[in-house]
Amino acid sequence: xxxxxxxxxIAAEPRNWLGFVRDRAAYFTVPVLALLAFLPIGxxxxxxxxxxxxxxxxxxxxxxxxxxxxxFGLMDVLNFGHGAMISFGAFxxxxxxxxxxxxxxxxxxxMNLLALLIAALxxxxxxxxxxxxxxxxxxxxVYGHHLKQxxxxxxxxxxxxxxxxxxxxxxxxxxxxxxNLKGAFIVGGVVxxxxxxxxxxxxxxxxxxxxLVLTRTRIGLLVRAGVENREMVESLGYRISIxxxxxxxxxxxxxxxxxxxxxxxxxxxxAHLGMSVMVLxxxxxxxxxxxxxxxxxxxxxxxxxxxxxxxxLAPKLSLGSAIILMVVVLMWRPQGLLQPSGSR
Amino acid sequence: xxxxxxxxxSLSGVHTHIGQYHILHGVDLEVPRGQLTMLLGRNGAGKTxxxxxxxxxxxxxQGAVRFAGEDIARLxxxxxxxxxxxxxxxxxxxFGTLTVEENMVLAARRSxxxxxxxxxxxxxxxxxxxxxxxxxxxxxxxxxxMLAISRAxxxxxxxxxxxxxxxxxxxxIIDALAEAIMALKQTGxxxxxxxxxxxxxxxxxxxxxxxxDGKIIHxxxxxxxxxxxxxxxxxxxxxxxxxxx
Amino acid sequence: xxxSLLSGDAPGKPLLALIVCAVVICLALAPFxxxxxxxxxxxxxxxxxxxxxxSYDLLLGYTGIVSFAxxxxxxxxxxxxxxxxxxxxxxxxALALGGAGGVLVAAALAFVIALASLRVRAIFFAMITLAVAxxxxxxxxxxxxxxxxxxxxxxxxxxxxxxxxxxxxxxLFGVRLDGRLLSYYLIFFSAVxxxxxxxxxxxxxxxxxxxxxxxxxxxxEALGYKTVHYRIVASVVxxxxxALAGVLLAIWLRYTGPDTTLSLDLxxxxxxxxxxxxxxxxxxxxxxxxxxxxxxxxxxxxMGAASALTSDLPLVTDILHPDRWLFWLGLLFILSVYFFPTxxxxxxxxxxx
Numbered sequence: 001x002x003x004x005x006x007x008x009x010i011a012a013e014p015r016n017w018l019g020f021v022r023d024r025a026a027y028f029t030v031p032v033l034a035l036l037a038f039l040p041i042g043x044x045x046x047x048x049x050x051x052x053x054x055x056x057x058x059x060x061x062x063x064x065x066x067x068x069x070x071x072f073g074l075m076d077v078l079n080f081g082h083g084a085m086i087s088f089g090a091f092x093x094x095x096x097x098x099x100x101x102x103x104x105x106x107x108x109x110x111m112n113l114l115a116l117l118i119a120a121l122x123x124x125x126x127x128x129x130x131x132x133x134x135x136x137x138x139x140x141x142v143y144g145h146h147l148k149q150x151x152x153x154x155x156x157x158x159x160x161x162x163x164x165x166x167x168x169x170x171x172x173x174x175x176x177x178x179x180n181l182k183g184a185f186i187v188g189g190v191v192x193x194x195x196x197x198x199x200x201x202x203x204x205x206x207x208x209x210x211x212l213v214l215t216r217t218r219i220g221l222l223v224r225a226g227v228e229n230r231e232m233v234e235s236l237g238y239r240i241s242i243x244x245x246x247x248x249x250x251x252x253x254x255x256x257x258x259x260x261x262x263x264x265x266x267x268x269x270x271a272h273l274g275m276s277v278m279v280l281x282x283x284x285x286x287x288x289x290x291x292x293x294x295x296x297x298x299x300x301x302x303x304x305x306x307x308x309x310x311x312x313l314a315p316k317l318s319l320g321s322a323i324i325l326m327v328v329v330l331m332w333r334p335q336g337l338l339q340p341s342g343s344r
Numbered sequence: 345x346x347x348x349x350x351x352x353x354s355l356s357g358v359h360t361h362i363g364q365y366h367i368l369h370g371v372d373l374e375v376p377r378g379q380l381t382m383l384l385g386r387n388g389a390g391k392t393x394x395x396x397x398x399x400x401x402x403x404x405x406q407g408a409v410r411f412a413g414e415d416i417a418r419l420x421x422x423x424x425x426x427x428x429x430x431x432x433x434x435x436x437x438x439f440g441t442l443t444v445e446e447n448m449v450l451a452a453r454r455s456x457x458x459x460x461x462x463x464x465x466x467x468x469x470x471x472x473x474x475x476x477x478x479x480x481x482x483x484x485x486x487x488x489x490m491l492a493i494s495r496a497x498x499x500x501x502x503x504x505x506x507x508x509x510x511x512x513x514x515x516x517i518i519d520a521l522a523e524a525i526m527a528l529k530q531t532g533x534x535x536x537x538x539x540x541x542x543x544x545x546x547x548x549x550x551x552x553x554x555x556x557d558g559k560i561i562h563x564x565x566x567x568x569x570x571x572x573x574x575x576x577x578x579x580x581x582x583x584x585x586x587x588x589x
Numbered sequence: 590x591x592x593s594l595l596s597g598d599a600p601g602k603p604l605l606a607l608i609v610c611a612v613v614i615c616l617a618l619a620p621f622x623x624x625x626x627x628x629x630x631x632x633x634x635x636x637x638x639x640x641x642x643x644s645y646d647l648l649l650g651y652t653g654i655v656s657f658a659x660x661x662x663x664x665x666x667x668x669x670x671x672x673x674x675x676x677x678x679x680x681x682x683a684l685a686l687g688g689a690g691g692v693l694v695a696a697a698l699a700f701v702i703a704l705a706s707l708r709v710r711a712i713f714f715a716m717i718t719l720a721v722a723x724x725x726x727x728x729x730x731x732x733x734x735x736x737x738x739x740x741x742x743x744x745x746x747x748x749x750x751x752x753x754x755x756x757x758x759x760x761l762f763g764v765r766l767d768g769r770l771l772s773y774y775l776i777f778f779s780a781v782x783x784x785x786x787x788x789x790x791x792x793x794x795x796x797x798x799x800x801x802x803x804x805x806x807x808x809x810e811a812l813g814y815k816t817v818h819y820r821i822v823a824s825v826v827x828x829x830x831x832a833l834a835g836v837l838l839a840i841w842l843r844y845t846g847p848d849t850t851l852s853l854d855l856x857x858x859x860x861x862x863x864x865x866x867x868x869x870x871x872x873x874x875x876x877x878x879x880x881x882x883x884x885x886x887x888x889x890x891x892m893g894a895a896s897a898l899t900s901d902l903p904l905v906t907d908i909l910h911p912d913r914w915l916f917w918l919g920l921l922f923i924l925s926v927y928f929f930p931t932x933x934x935x936x937x938x939x940x941x942x
Binding site for chain 3: 335
């Protein structure tokens, strides 16, 4: 058994290089879109403001969608009830902020950020726990059955939404942002809203952390391996159902975090918040390729940017823009921008 | 470890259904410890289903699967694996988005990558060292198969299930694989292997079981079957010494 | 004769047949049995909803795909009539043109959605329909110059269909023979016809292939059926029937707005009705719709009473508040997906066999 024999088999490299370039093509869509949008917009300050708004929106969507796409990739579970985690997280977060009133509305920005941090953690904890309950009661009995999954998770969403109304009342709740997070920096005519900067920073940090976890830790490797081939992970002796519960809880917690961030962005929350954001979340995971975290990231940015550019250029089309984007991407790549190889 | 020759794995009266299809109709199979048992048969005879049933990937509806004296037929796949059964599936089950190293890291579940063991694997498959940091999805078919087998033996297993390792591989690679399997046998591990390539089967197999229509229709030694061309023709529909799959 | 009308798919067990017969007779004679604007209105809505639910069942129960855009097609049919009637003025031409236009738009849209999602991955269908339907809802409220926005459109219909028109100046069993009665029967018989067409469809070879695909699409594909084609046709047919149901609603209400036709709540109601009645049984839609419409009224009253009784228990009284009926419906929905996925009709039919 000589090495030369085996080297004969490494001939497939050029095709892989082509595949490598094709894979990277998806990553260029974001800057290309941003540059293309500059042409009709024309003014740099406007473009800069819109781009920041788009990135902020996209990253919040990413936070909500990232876990969901892994939940699907790992166990083939399509959770229509994810909106429940988003709404629930938003309400728990807001209640926390109200409880922390003096801290949250004080004049020191450190205090404000501390209050926000506590609220975010509370939202994540609450949504994560709700996710565990949801997984146990709603999702687990219907593993492997898409039709029932869709129906039953939708039912779960309705029930949770109604419970939120019972607990917090039917009216929308306004959330004022603290003085320190209102307003904007103006750099060279570009309006950089403080809260958007915060959202972008947090979103990027989360993306980096998620990526590091997925590529550098054993659990992350297991999740990626499980997305590709669940049976093989089990055949290696790993109990993937436990892993899945963990991923489901994290996905729910991220949904809750996204919920409170979105609520602060809109400065108002309702029980329907989750359901209405879910539309964008679904489009994101379809565009990104079900089960792909990088695809989800790119897709979320594309959606956020498109939404903001179109809202400026042709306000009436803004909601349809995500759908048009989806159609375009699916015509280009029917399986989404990045499809984890191996998963069906 | 028990004595060579005693039964390590036995299936008795195993019936497996996939959806509405009844695939295994009462499989009885004994795999002696320390030997390489070949599972032969036509396409669709139920060989892969037998492997998957042992692994718990499909649950037997009826019958017993005994491993080292314990009935594992109702256990979940991870628990079966944890009892010391390693599996190389038909499609190799490579995690293509992970690197070769990461594939191996996951396979070394209990003790992590052990340098000594790894050196032994490099000695079986020298190329493993070369593509250690490659994304596994970019390997060729033969390299993937080597990775799949390496993954199954990075931790000592009592029983190795290998499902058609030569499928779609070039003859030179098959040769290399055969040598590696012979070397593997020297370590005393018990192997159950599905194979279409009769030449390879005759070269590495100790005992043999032939399946047809979801049942075992013949068991015996490989030497016996290898010598009896009439029996080969009847059981496998092979020409004398048929080589390619 | 009856057998061929029902395409050989009778409700089954005698008790079930009896209930279905009773529902049909009540609906057929509603203006005479239950005179009074409110009850006739309820009867007309039941007729329309039965068609809507049955057409949804063609998709969910018979084809095994979940759509959240069914009310969108329903709304397109209704808005077709509404927009034509309010811009062209009352008249049969406006009615016909608007209705036909609505149906065509619905068919085309359903075709495009199905093509885009089913060809790619069937599982996308649920997500894509949800996205498209919600975008459509926003579109309708934004295009208020045409659609009336959130307020919707109120319009007039041909005089023959209005209460002011009396086609005979005597009373039959004490009921005025006016245009209102005429439009009730227009709706009733249209609903019956549409239902029988759907029944015929699911019992045709086409319907059997759909069910084969639902059970095992690999196998159906292996047998040589283009599963994608069948699914696309099913979703287009289902959308067309939903649009026709929308036309009927527009005729009956003489008003079309987002709440009555497009809301997600309505979509969920339809889901609940299909599941409770029984997925994959056309008769289930008759039962599901009837029970649901009755229960919705009844449940709210019971809840109102229960809420009043428990007024000292803070959370309990809130959860029993009549506005929270969706909570209980959601629970019922989850439980029925778990415990009787074949619904009431499925239970009946199984117990006979």
